[in-house]
Amino acid sequence: xxxxSFGTFIWTALGAFLTLATFSFLYKDNxxxxxxxxxxxxxxxxxxxIILWHNGLVPNLFSRLAxxxxxxxxxxxxxxxxxxPALLGIMMWTRFIRKWAWVSRWPMAxxxxxxxxxxxxLEMKNRVLTQLHSAMRPVDWGNFLGNGFLDTxxxxxxxxxxxxxxxxxxxxxxxxxxxxVFKGVARFGIWILMIGFGASFGYTVMARISLFIQRIQVLExxxxxxxxxDRGIFLVVWFITFGIFVLLSxxxxxxxxxxxxxxx
Amino acid sequence: MKRQLPLALVFIxxxxxxxxxxxxxxxxxxxxxxxxxxxxxxxxxxxALGIWSLIRVSWDKVKYRKENWFYSLVTLFGLFAMIVFxxxxxxxxxxxxxxxxxxxxxxxxxxxxxxxxTMFSLxxxxxxxxxxxxxxxxxxxxxxxxxAALIVMLRFNPYFGPISPYLEKTASWxxxxxxLAAKRAIVIGVGLGIVATALKVILGIERAxxxxx
Amino acid sequence: MNIFDRLMSxxxxxxxLFLALVCVxxxxxxxxxxxxxxxxxxxxxxxxxxxxxxxxxxxxIDYDPNSLAELHPMTYALVEHAWRKELKIIFTALSQNGxxxxxxxxxxxxxxxxxxxxxxxxxxxAREIVNGKDYVFLGYKPYPALVIVGMGQNFRIPFxxxxxxxxxDQHPMMKGVQNYDQVKCxxxxxxxxxxxxxxxxxxxxxxxxxxxxxxxxxxxDYYPYLNSGQVFGIMGGMxxxxxxxxxxxxxxRAIDAMRVQLYAHIVIILFIIMGNVGFLMTRGHKEGL
Numbered sequence: 001x002x003x004x005s006f007g008t009f010i011w012t013a014l015g016a017f018l019t020l021a022t023f024s025f026l027y028k029d030n031x032x033x034x035x036x037x038x039x040x041x042x043x044x045x046x047x048x049x050i051i052l053w054h055n056g057l058v059p060n061l062f063s064r065l066a067x068x069x070x071x072x073x074x075x076x077x078x079x080x081x082x083x084x085p086a087l088l089g090i091m092m093w094t095r096f097i098r099k100w101a102w103v104s105r106w107p108m109a110x111x112x113x114x115x116x117x118x119x120x121x122l123e124m125k126n127r128v129l130t131q132l133h134s135a136m137r138p139v140d141w142g143n144f145l146g147n148g149f150l151d152t153x154x155x156x157x158x159x160x161x162x163x164x165x166x167x168x169x170x171x172x173x174x175x176x177x178x179x180x181v182f183k184g185v186a187r188f189g190i191w192i193l194m195i196g197f198g199a200s201f202g203y204t205v206m207a208r209i210s211l212f213i214q215r216i217q218v219l220e221x222x223x224x225x226x227x228x229x230d231r232g233i234f235l236v237v238w239f240i241t242f243g244i245f246v247l248l249s250x251x252x253x254x255x256x257x258x259x260x261x262x263x264x
Numbered sequence: 265m266k267r268q269l270p271l272a273l274v275f276i277x278x279x280x281x282x283x284x285x286x287x288x289x290x291x292x293x294x295x296x297x298x299x300x301x302x303x304x305x306x307x308x309x310x311x312a313l314g315i316w317s318l319i320r321v322s323w324d325k326v327k328y329r330k331e332n333w334f335y336s337l338v339t340l341f342g343l344f345a346m347i348v349f350x351x352x353x354x355x356x357x358x359x360x361x362x363x364x365x366x367x368x369x370x371x372x373x374x375x376x377x378x379x380x381x382t383m384f385s386l387x388x389x390x391x392x393x394x395x396x397x398x399x400x401x402x403x404x405x406x407x408x409x410x411x412a413a414l415i416v417m418l419r420f421n422p423y424f425g426p427i428s429p430y431l432e433k434t435a436s437w438x439x440x441x442x443x444l445a446a447k448r449a450i451v452i453g454v455g456l457g458i459v460a461t462a463l464k465v466i467l468g469i470e471r472a473x474x475x476x477x
Numbered sequence: 478m479n480i481f482d483r484l485m486s487x488x489x490x491x492x493x494l495f496l497a498l499v500c501v502x503x504x505x506x507x508x509x510x511x512x513x514x515x516x517x518x519x520x521x522x523x524x525x526x527x528x529x530x531x532x533x534x535x536x537x538i539d540y541d542p543n544s545l546a547e548l549h550p551m552t553y554a555l556v557e558h559a560w561r562k563e564l565k566i567i568f569t570a571l572s573q574n575g576x577x578x579x580x581x582x583x584x585x586x587x588x589x590x591x592x593x594x595x596x597x598x599x600x601x602x603a604r605e606i607v608n609g610k611d612y613v614f615l616g617y618k619p620y621p622a623l624v625i626v627g628m629g630q631n632f633r634i635p636f637x638x639x640x641x642x643x644x645x646d647q648h649p650m651m652k653g654v655q656n657y658d659q660v661k662c663x664x665x666x667x668x669x670x671x672x673x674x675x676x677x678x679x680x681x682x683x684x685x686x687x688x689x690x691x692x693x694x695x696x697x698d699y700y701p702y703l704n705s706g707q708v709f710g711i712m713g714g715m716x717x718x719x720x721x722x723x724x725x726x727x728x729x730r731a732i733d734a735m736r737v738q739l740y741a742h743i744v745i746i747l748f749i750i751m752g753n754v755g756f757l758m759t760r761g762h763k764e765g766l
Contacts, residue, residue: 015374022382026389026493038335040379042342043371044574045318048311049343050350050368051576054360055616056308059638060301062358085302089309096316102266105474107306109270110277112473114303116462117281118626118678123462126681126707127455131448134705149430150437157441161704164445165452172453189449194405196446198412199438200697203714204391205417207547207693209500209741210715211385213734214546216504218378256488285682297634300627304635307619360642363580372577380542380574388741392496393489396748400756410749417742420716420735422511432513439700448701 009225016222019215020245027252061086135165164192271468278466319343346371412438485755496744503740510735517703518720521664521688521710525555528661530563533654535663537675538579539572539621544668544692550718550731551690552582552666558725560590560611561601565650567632567660568614571621572669576640579614596726608641609648616640622674629683631655657685662709666690672699680707690717 018039021032065077065086088107094100139158146154167189170182178186223242277299284292318339325336348354349368352361362368401407419435422428464470528534536556540548559566570579587606594601606612615636618624627635632655638644645651653659663685665675672689680687688710689699696713703711712721715738718731 011370011374015378018375019378019382022379022386025386027490034332034335035338036379037383038338039342040376040383041318042322042339042344043346043376044380045315045339046343046346046350047368047372047376047577048573049315049347050362051573051617052308052311052619053357054350054363054642055576055640056304056618058358058360058642059636060308060618061305063637082305085305086309088302089306092306092310092313093316095313101475105266105270106273107310108473109273111303111306111310112465113274113277114281114299115620115622116274116465117278118285118622120278120282120459120462120466121285122677122681123455123458126677127451127458130681130705130707131452131455131701134701135448149433152437152440157437160441161445161448164442165448168446168449169452172449190405191408192442193446193449194408195412195438195442196450196697198409199416199443200694201409202413202416202419202435203693203697205395205413205693205742205745206716206738207714208385208388208391209738209745210693210734211381211543211546212388212497212500213504213715213737213741214549214730215382215385216501216737217730217734218381220504256490293630297627297630300623300630300634303620303623304618304627307623311619360638360640363576363641369577369580372574373581376574376577377542377545377581381545384543385546389493389496392745392748393492395745396487396492396752397485397489399749399752401753410753414746414749417746420510420513421739421742423743436515439697440704443697444700444704447698448704450698451701 012222012225016219016242019219020242023215024245024248027249135162137162163188168192267471267474270474271471275466275468278462315343342375412442482759484751485759492748496741499740499744500737503737504734506736508736510732510739512716512719512723512732512735514720514724517711517713518717519710519724521555521712522558522721522724524662524686524688524709525559525562525564528562528564531565532661533565533567533650533659534559535567535569535657535660537663537665537667537671538568538570538575538582539665539667539669539671540578540692541572541574541668542578545578547692547714547718548666548668548690549578549582550715550729551712551721553586553729554718554721554725554727554731555664555666555690555712556582556586557589557727558721560586560604560606561596563604565610566612567654568612569624569628569636570614570617570640571624571671571674572667573617576617580640583612583614598726609643610650613645613648613651614640615645621671622678625674625679626682629656629679657683660685662686662688664688664690666712668692668695676702676707688712 018036021036024030025033061082064079064082067077067079088110092104092107094102095104137158139162140153140155142155143151143153144155145151146157151157167185169189171186171189171193173186176182280295284296322336322339322343324330325333326340330336346368349365349371350362351357352365356362399410401410415431415438416435418424419432421431424431461470465473525534536552536559538552556566568579568583570576583606590606591603593603608614615632616639618635624635632651633645636645639648657663657679663675663679665672665687667675667690672691672695675687675689679685687708689702689708690712691699691714693714693716696711696717699708699711702708712718715731715734718729719735722729722732
C-alpha cells in the first residue's frame with residue numbers, strides 16, 4: 001500500500017481516535033465519548049444547513065429570484081411569484097413565538113393537505129390492493145409438494161402464504177373478541193407473525209455485527225498504512241494513540257478484578 | 265382564521281391531490297407540478313426550525329454554565345465550523361463550491377462518518393448482551409421466534425456437514441413463505457391505517473397538527 | 478450461588494470483550510467462506526448485466542454513515558459493475574447525510590476504475606469517469622415522497638441543478654432525459670423509510686423496474702413487494718452485498734467480512750443457548766425450593 005501524506009495521516013488518525021473514543025462507551029460513559037457525541041451532533045447539524053442552502057434554497061429559490069428578467073426594488077426575476085412560498089416558509093418560523101404561532105398553521109396545512117392527498121390513492125394501491133392481488137394467486141395443485149426440499153414455488157407454500165396472511169390479519173382484528181374458530185385462526189396468525197419476526201431478528205443480528213466488522217476493517221486499514229509508511233513518526237503517533245486506549249483498558253480491567261468484594 | 269382556514273386548506277388541497285391522481289390532463293399536471301415546486305421551498309424553511317432549536321438549547325447551556333456546558337460549546341463549534349467551511353470560508357454563498365471545500369469534505373469523512381458509524385456499531389455488543397440476558401424461550405411463541413432466528417442466522421454456516429444445504433433451504437423457505445405472509449399482513453394493516461388516518465386529517469376529524477390555541 | 482446463578486450475573490462487559498475478541502481474531506485469520514447466491518440478488522445482477530452501454534440507470538443513495546457498513550459495499554459493487562458495462566448513472570441522495578456518502582462513493586469508485594482490472598475472466602481497461610457524461614449527481618432535497626413524485630414528472634422540477642450547482646441541461650447525458658421513462662431501472666440503496674416512498678410514490682405511480690439494497694434490519698420486511706412484483710430484486714445487508722460481489726467477481730469488504738459474521742453468529746447463538754439453559758436451571762432451582 002502506498003505511504004500516505006502527513007496530512008492524510010493526521011486526518012485518518014483523528015478518525016481512528018474518534019472511533020476508539022466512541023467505543024470507550026462500552027466500558028462506561030466518559031468524557032471522550034461525550035466529546036465525540038456532542039461533536040458529531042454539531043457537525044451533522046452544520047452539514048445539514050449547508051446541504052439545505054446549496055442544494056435547496058439556492059437552486060430552487062434564490063436562482064429563480066435572480067434570473068435577470070424583471071426588476072422591482074432589489075428583485076431581479078421573471079419568476080417573482082417564488083416569493084410566495086418563501087414567505088410561507090418564513091411563516092413557519094412563527095411557531096417559536098407564542099403569540100403568532102397560529103400563523104405557522106397555514107403553510108403547515110398546505111403541506112399536510114398535499115402530503116395526505118398524495119398518500120391516499122398511492123398507499124391504497126401499493127400496500128392494500130397490490131398485496132391482496134398477489135395473495136390471491138391460484139394454487140399450483142399439480143405441484144403441491146414441489147421439487148426438492150421446501151420448494152417455495154410448491155402448492156403447499158402458496159397455501160401457507162395465503163392462509164398465513166389471512167390468519168395474521170385475523171389476529172390484528174380487535175373489534176371482535178378472539179373466541180372459538182376466530183381464536184384458532186388468530187392463534188395460527190400469531191405463530192406466522194412470530195416466525196416472521198424471528199426471521200427479521202436473524203437478519204438484524206447480521207446487520208448489527210456488520211457494523212462492528214466495518215469498524216475493524218477501517219482500523220486495520222489505518223494500521224496497515226501507518227506500518228508501511230516511510231516516516232517513523234507516523235508509527236509513533238499511531239502507537240501512542242492506540243497504546244493509550246490499550247493501557248487504559250488494561251488498567252480498568254485490573255481495577256475491576258481487584259475491586260473490593262462485599263462480605264456476604 | 266386561526267383554525268378554520270388551515271382546516272379548509274387541508275381539505276381543498278387533500279381532495280385536489282386525490283382527484284389529480286386520476287386525472288392525467290395537462291392542466292391537472294401543471295397545477296400538480298406548480299404545487300410541488302412550492303412545497304420544496306416551504307419544506308426547506310421548516311427544517312431550519314430544528315437547527316435553530318439546537319443552537320438555542322446549546323447556547324442556553326453555555327450562557328448559564330449549566331451541567332456539561334463545555335460539551336454544548338463543542339456542539340456549537342462543530343456546527344459553525346461546518347457552516348464556515350461549507351460557504352468556502354464565508355467567501356461564497358451563491359455557488360456550491362463550498363460542498364467541495366477540503367475541510368468540509370474532511371470533517372464529513374473523518375469526523376461524521378467514524379463517529380456515527382461507531383455509535384451504531386455499539387449495537388452489535390448490545391445485541392450480544394441482550395442475547396445472553398433477555399432472549400428467553402419462555403413460551404411457544406418465543407420459542408418459534410428464536411428457532412426461526414437461529415435458522416436464518418445459520419443459513420450460510422458450512423460447519424454442519426450434510427445438514428448445511430438443508431439449513432440454507434429452510435432459511436430461504438422461512439423468508440419466502442411464513443415471513444412473507446406475516447409481513448404482507450402487516451403491510452396491508454399499515455396501509456389501511458395510513459389511508460384511514462389520512463382521510464381523518466383531510467376531513468378535519470384529526471386536528472393534532474394544529475396544536476393548541 | 479451455583480454456576481448458573483454466577484453465569485446469569487456476569488458483567489455484560491465481559492460479554493462485549495468476548496465478542497470483540499472473537500471478531501478480531503476471526504478477521505485476522507483469513508479463510509474463505511463460500512457464499513450461496515439467492516435469486517433476489519441474482520435478479521439485480523442479471524438485470525444490470527443485460528443492459529447495453531449507454532443505457533441509463535438511476536441509483537438512489539439514501540443512507541447515512543450509520544448504515545455504511547452494509548450499504549457501501551453494495552453501492553461499490555453495483556456502481557462499479559454498471560460503470561464497467563459503460564452504463565450511465567443518475568445518482569440522488571434523499572437522506573440527510575446521503576449526499577456526503579454519495580459524493581464519497583462516486584469519488585472512490587471513479588478512482589478505482591483508473592486502473593485496468595479483470596472480473597469473471599473478462600479484462601476491463603482503465604476508464605475515466607466524467608461528470609455529466611457518465612453520471613449526474615442530483616443531490617438532496619427534503620421530503621423524499623414529494624421529491625420522488627416530482628422526479629416522475631421531470632427531474633428538473635425538484636432538481637433544477639445538480640449537487641455541484643450545474644444546471645441539468647448543461648450535462649450531455651441529460652439531453653432528452655425528462656423523467657423515469659428514460660431510465661431503465663431504479664435501484665434504491667437505503668437504510669431509512671425512504672424505501673417505502675420509492676415503492677409507493679415511485680414504482681406504484683410511475684411503474685418503473687425497482688430494486689432495493691437494504692440493511693439487514695429491514696430486508697425481511699420487503700419480501701411481500703418482491704413476491705408481488707413491485708420490486709424485482711433485494712440485496713439484504715452484508716450478505717446481499719457479498720452475493721453481489723461474488724456474482725460480479727469483485728471481492729470486496731462484504732465477502733471479506735462474511736467469515737467474521739459466521740463466527741459472530743455462532744457466538745450469539747451460544748449466548749442465547751447458554752442464557753436459556755441458565756434460565757431453565759435457575760427457574761428449576763427456584764421452583765424446587
